[in-house]
Amino acid sequence: MEGITTNYNTKETLIRLFGENRPEELPAMARLREQAMEAFVQNGFPHTKLEKWRNTDLSRSLNHAFIFPLEPASDGTEPEDIFRCDVPGFNTHMVSLLNGRVIDQGNTLPQAAEGVIVCSMAEAFEKYKDLIERHYAKYAGFGDNAMIALNTAFARDGVFIFIPDNVEVSRIVQTVNLIHSTEPVFVQPRNLVIMGRNSSLRLVMCDDSVDNNVGFINSVSEFVLAENARLDHYKLQNKNDHSALINNSAFHLEAGANLSTSAISLNGGLIRNETRVLLNGRSSHADVLGAYLMDRHQHIDNQVFIDHAVSDCTSNELFKGILDDSASGVFNGHILVRKDAQRTNAYQNNKNILISDKAVIDTKPFLEIYADDVKCSHGATVGQLDAEAMFYLRSRGISASNARMLLMYAFVAEIVNRISIPELRERIDDLVKKRLRGELSVCDQCVLHCNSREQKIAFDIDMSKI
Amino acid sequence: MLSIKNLRASINGKEILRGINLEIRPGEVHAIMGPNGTGKSTLASVIAGRDIFEIEEGEIIFRGKNLLEMPVEDRASEGIFLSFQYPVEIPGVSITNFMRTAVNEQRKYHGLDPMPANEFLAKMEEKKRMLDIHAKLANRSVNEGFSGGEKKKNEIFQLAMLEPALAILDETDSGLDIDALKVVANGVNKLRRPDNAFLVITHYQRLLDYIVPDIVHVLFDGRIVRSGGKELAMELEEKGYEWIRAEA
Amino acid sequence: MENDPNNILDEVTSGEYKYGFYTDIEMETAPKGLSEDTIRFISAKKNEPEWLLEFRLNAYRKWLSMTEPTWAHLHHPPINYQDIIYYAAPKKKKELASLDEVDPELIETFNKLGISLEEQKRLSGVAVDAVIDSVSVKTTFSETLEKQGIIFCSFSEAVQKVPELVKQYLGTVVPSDDNYFAALNSAVFSDGSFCYIPKGVRCPIELSTYFRINAANTGQFERTLIIGDEGSYVSYMEGCTAPMRDENQLHAAIVEIIALKDAEVKYSTVQNWYPGNKKGEGGIYNFVTKRGICKGNNSKISWTQVETGSAITWKYPSVVLMGDNTVGEFYSVAVTNNYQQADTGTKMIHLGRNTKSTIISKGISAGQSNNSYRGLVKMTKRALNSRNFSQCDSLLLGDKCGAHTFPYIKTENQSSIVEHEATTSKISDDQLFYCNQRGISTESAIGLIVNGYAREVLKQLPMEFAVEAQKLLAISLEGSVG
């Protein structure tokens, strides 16, 4: 099938690169790469004739003379050179990636002694072959997804996390994915998180730009949660307008496992988050949340697929977004309740506010149901700020512009308030306010470590009254 | 009329009724009282035929027929009526339509022709008046958007329409205001006949001031631990259940 | 136990199709298969003007270059378009001056369908156009209507009587190459109904068309064109049935509605084509394109459909809200049972300012069937201050069926509001128990609850239809007429 063609023969370059750079590795791994490459070559980059890509056009983002770093950077850039950690109280175990490669900063996790592993994928490919063999590329299938195929063909590094049974990781793990390059760069990080029975983890993954250069990230993350594991997962995205970020996350949940994943998208030229959740064990539960605030010509696309494969599972999906200027948004939610997945409870909602006549939103909340004892509901709304609420606020003496901001803030707060890490919630709360006032753009720091801490603004109105 | 012997019932393996014995004769009013969660509603549901409960042992004979072998709707046609503690909403189905279906299906069970429309409507009117029910209520969907009290009144209205032999009232008094309580109680009293009987489940003496019971039972932990005259209800009102708990 | 829900569900969902008889009338048919010759044959039979033949041939040529759509949630063996008879008409059809001249067999057919032309004419004040196989048989009441300037006749008759009106509007709402089935219909349509309501006239009676496929191996391709001129009002009803046959029969119709300034057109359908037997054999493939355009300001188009028949339904009655302050409505109940498949919904395309659309869809699936709602709501840049509200619910009876919801929403301006809600659930055990406790059997209880569930839609139907629709819902799901 015909994919996207660019002025720079990106696809051909990738094919050549693939042939020239075969890492030394197990035959099984090499075979996997070949199959993946074959799948990519066959399908090419996804184009807008494909139903799932109808409203997201990669052609502009791909039309650059990319470099494809496959080996670690050798220019000696230290992550400290490009950002500092200065948020008090938010003490995380940080793993930094620069242009797709993990930078060893020599910090070890306190719970390493209990068998918890947090390291680079490159290291894991070498040291934990058993775990890799058992889990790697088992959850993010590439048969129907060219971007995952491409990533699988080229994956070199990313973050690897393993938590043994019954271990609760107390430290928040934070990954910071930085792109820093003077030339357009195309990177493909690959992450794998393996959680044992009854284990728990809080994981914050940040995607940031540190300059205004062109970057294309094609990232794939796989998460497997054994029985009763608990994962609290956040994606924070604050990228420059020239960047493209394709984020594929696949979650596999066994019985009783509990997932909460949130995608907070504050800036970005083009962002596409594809989230697949397989509820594979009884009584597992997934919360899939998202908030997006886009303006200028930014584009946000959230694709969520929740697969209720067995009975007694619950899922809860809520995405809220505000689009300004010529920004465009896409939401595509798909809940599949398979035959015999009885007593399923699934909820899905997408709410949007457009604040410009040039902004566009496409939303498709799908339900596909083959079991009868289910409670499923979905909703989608597109609208403007509530005129009555505006009037109410203004009648209390609040200026129109503040009232607008306040209502937008309240709209997004429904997602922000569900962040269960207090320091993170506060920080994102600040960032949202800044974002709404147009003050937040790409600072030279990770969103969590922005140096100008937000002053409390006088927004202390009881939101429930609005 | 109703004879329950050593009835044991459970749900999900948890035993709720642990050997109930109860005899109700025509013309009688029985009251059942007891702490929350002891199985009062369960007993009512089991008599009516709710199939989520597993019958472990015992029998329920109603006018010489074995109820346990009958489907729910046949029990209803035989004359069992349950006024639900929590009546369910049925959107889009008007009370009139609902009642006409019920009346006619019960008549069919007894080999009778459907009730002529004018006769049916006249009966509706009469019962609505008797229970002081708003004319508009009957055109609304069954229980949809009804207040707690309206739902209970609607239950008694259906009782009046169906004229059962045995009416089980599960906490019909809760949610009713003082005036409505009187109206409902008066309605029930008007419906009393020598050939029918009532089983009234309640937490409060107040209802029993209006619907005077012949026998009061105390249900505790799935068993009837004490039965007596209407004084027993007053004693409970005064002392609570502690002394029974101590005895049991 | 006797009232094991599974048994009862089986019973309730095993209702037989009661319109499955076949009438032995002498027919005149075109040879099987589709070619330019077939089209010329049809056109010649109908004594059509040159431009209409051109319209058909044009559509046919486009159709040849198109492919069957595959995006719907439907599965069926390939259709052999050369194995279909594209024209079948009751023989000895001359101009009929009165009902007395209609073939008695035919009258009998309609009596069996519960449409007594005689009675309709005398009592109900409903004007009926009956289309059997491909040809309009009789239009009652037209004289009464003519006095007010209303034209209600068969499509063929309209082509002869008011060719300029037909030419002006035909294909303006559904272009002949709109989709595969629309192109097919545009090439081979044989008859259908035509309706024109003049300026400022409120049509005093319900207009009604009955479609029936009778002959074997025949496709039915009727074409309906309704024009509501400025300030007019009409309520139009369509019903349909077919005999029981083992093979699948194709039905690919087009309905076009044009509402000019301040006009209101209400279109109600009870679709009851033969759905196939319990094993999924036979039944009508129903691929229909229905679309209306609110052309003038303040006009309104309202679709109400009760879909119980057909083996496969592919149908999206839509409204293009072109004028300012226009209103589009879609009310639908779709019941699928046994192996039926339905993929149905609507498109509301908002072009004008202050336009408003409402979508209420109630799907009911039983047996092994699949029932999908598919809809598009589009607010274009120009459609400032527009609103849509959609409510799409699905009810599942049994654990072997599927219920799916595929809404598409696209908004391109900030002042419009779109709200979509959907739920999927089964009949609650509590509701069933409550009904049982009042002495109502599970079978009746399901009928009662389903009718209650669909009430919001049923109450949109004209009286004559509402009763029939309620019965149909019961028949589709029960063993006998409720």
Ligand SMILES: Nc1ncnc2c1ncn2[C@@H]1O[C@H](COP(=O)(O)OP(=O)(O)OP(=O)(O)O)[C@@H](O)[C@H]1O
């Ligand atoms: N559907 C059910 N599933 C599980 N347990 C149930 C169910 N219904 C009742 N039970 C349990 O059975 C016990 C008896 O409940 P029941 O409703 O009969 O009490 P009750 O005496 O009517 O109480 P109340 O005075 O509060 O109405 C309780 O422990 C209750 O939790």
Ligand SMILES: [Mg+2]
């Ligand atoms: Mg109770």
